[in-house]
Amino acid sequence: MTVEQSDFQKAFLAKGTGNRLFTQTEFDEALKLAQAEIMTVAVDATKQAILLERDACAHLVHDLADEEEEGEVCTALRNAVRAILNRIPSQRQ
Secondary structure: OOOOHHHHHHHHHHHHHOOOOOOOHHHHHHHHHHHHHHHHHHHHHHHHHEEEEEEHHHHHHHHHHHHOEEEEEEEEHHHHHHHHHHOOHHHHH
């Protein structure tokens, strides 16, 4: 499918902007850097989401423990809360 270019597009492509354009190598390097930055943000966001979900689960189990009378089930639920919250301690720093 051929798309007709406007006069502006034709002039722009013919003359450019007068600014220096990237070489393919410079573009590829910038693209790699951008991709690495995006992946870093994505990994950090995922870790944060997992931590928030773990906290929500611990809160839910804690509420269940509060509903129980003191005893083995209550103790087991409170132990589960501590285990959930301390699953990966380094993430809490």
